[in-house]
Amino acid sequence: QAAERTSQEIVQENRDYTLFSWSVQGAANPMLMKRAEGVYFWDGDDNRWLDFSAQLINMNVGHQHPKVLEAIKKQVDELCFAGPGFATEPRGVLGKKLAEVTGLAKAFFTLGGSEANENAMKIARLFTGRNKIITRYRSYHGATMGSMTASGDPRRWPVEPGIPGVVRAFDPYCYRCPFGQKVETCHRECVSHIEEIIQMEGPNEIAAILVEGITGSNGILVPPDDYYPKLRALCDKYGILLIDDEVMSGFGRTGKYLATQHYGIKPDIVTAAKGLTSGYMPLGTVIVSDPIAQYFETHMLYGGLTYSGHPVSCAAANANLAVYEEEQIFENVDTQGVYLADRLNAIKDKFDCVGDVRSIGLFSVIELVKDKASKEPLAPFNGTSAEMAKLAMYLKSQHLYAFTRFNMLWVCPPLVITQQQLAEGLDIIERGLALVDEALQHSRNHPEEVHAPVRLTSASH
Numbered sequence: 001q002a003a004e005r006t007s008q009e010i011v012q013e014n015r016d017y018t019l020f021s022w023s024v025q026g027a028a029n030p031m032l033m034k035r036a037e038g039v040y041f042w043d044g045d046d047n048r049w050l051d052f053s054a055q056l057i058n059m060n061v062g063h064q065h066p067k068v069l070e071a072i073k074k075q076v077d078e079l080c081f082a083g084p085g086f087a088t089e090p091r092g093v094l095g096k097k098l099a100e101v102t103g104l105a106k107a108f109f110t111l112g113g114s115e116a117n118e119n120a121m122k123i124a125r126l127f128t129g130r131n132k133i134i135t136r137y138r139s140y141h142g143a144t145m146g147s148m149t150a151s152g153d154p155r156r157w158p159v160e161p162g163i164p165g166v167v168r169a170f171d172p173y174c175y176r177c178p179f180g181q182k183v184e185t186c187h188r189e190c191v192s193h194i195e196e197i198i199q200m201e202g203p204n205e206i207a208a209i210l211v212e213g214i215t216g217s218n219g220i221l222v223p224p225d226d227y228y229p230k231l232r233a234l235c236d237k238y239g240i241l242l243i244d245d246e247v248m249s250g251f252g253r254t255g256k257y258l259a260t261q262h263y264g265i266k267p268d269i270v271t272a273a274k275g276l277t278s279g280y281m282p283l284g285t286v287i288v289s290d291p292i293a294q295y296f297e298t299h300m301l302y303g304g305l306t307y308s309g310h311p312v313s314c315a316a317a318n319a320n321l322a323v324y325e326e327e328q329i330f331e332n333v334d335t336q337g338v339y340l341a342d343r344l345n346a347i348k349d350k351f352d353c354v355g356d357v358r359s360i361g362l363f364s365v366i367e368l369v370k371d372k373a374s375k376e377p378l379a380p381f382n383g384t385s386a387e388m389a390k391l392a393m394y395l396k397s398q399h400l401y402a403f404t405r406f407n408m409l410w411v412c413p414p415l416v417i418t419q420q421q422l423a424e425g426l427d428i429i430e431r432g433l434a435l436v437d438e439a440l441q442h443s444r445n446h447p448e449e450v451h452a453p454v455r456l457t458s459a460s461h
């Protein structure tokens, strides 16, 4: 029997023979994940990590949930694969469930979120006969050519000009309103300027407005209550489809199936992935309204994927969604979401380096600043700084797995987290923020020691 390989050997082989996402390969420093359970995972040295990122906002029912594992194993034994033109039981069951929980009609299955957005844009173009797509600057929609172009954030830069016809608008980023307004007194210029864009681009040219239900990887931008009703009305006025990318914000993260359900509106097309299977199997979906489904009754759906409707992926999704109901996952999101919001608000009051906190359910971010009054970011947009690096290092040293990017820190744990586990992680974050406050104070006292922040020249995350 071969000797067991060391963690270092396994990591080295990964580094030698595989390419890592969004990474300068020479700087890639992958951690070995050995095993996982619930809200924890263990690295190659058997350190237990508290997962405050739910592994890229996937693992909603937690790692290694026995009911999802059992459903996958059962499906593997029964039927591992059927081509995309076949009917299978798990595929039909999932389609019906998705129609039920979104109020839409039919689902097309992909392998993940990028492909879902790619197909959503294509479906919108086919259905409307129009070409242009309006997206927002702080959106992220994926890493395929079309979805990367549709993304507004700097990660699109390397593929530009990408696909033609994408036009961008500003986001409902109330802490740093692009129109210099305050949410209490503004006229929702974040919506009204889109009408101006529509006029300038040609109302009959625009197929869809593509938005993240709640913008995720650019900072949990929770729009004001009337944002979506106004955006929906704008779409209706011009016959433009509203595509709601719920890849991050959907399927439980905010305590509902869709984040836009908090706003009482219905999109024409929903895309989802990640939480749909709690990350257990690759699966994405494009769910379309009845008029769109009717259109394709007599028109060709130009598109297909070998693994569309993969029975094991669909079985994983069905089991995952059953766990949501059996274990009252949404209720836990609501309960823990209130505790999380309270703790985040207290953190905002307590630390000089915290400019804003935003949360909805278990989807939350802490935005760090050099100074509360000026709101100067602790690291520049698309850049990093010594203080942010210090915070990230501290969280790592405490085995808290949480994302930091630019001047933000995300708190997005698995949805099965308990209050005690949340408190455990938030206590670590508070100690990290105290270190940042100390470092900022030190810089104020010793300006000669301050290093210029590093602004990255192209997308790096």
Ligand code: PMP
Pocket: 111, 112, 113, 114, 115, 117, 140, 141, 142, 143, 212, 216, 217, 245, 246, 247, 248, 249, 273, 274, 284
């Ligand atoms: N849309 C959003 C909002 C996302 O956050 C992501 C992934 N982070 C995607 C699309 C792309 O999904 P995938 O990585 O599964 O292709």
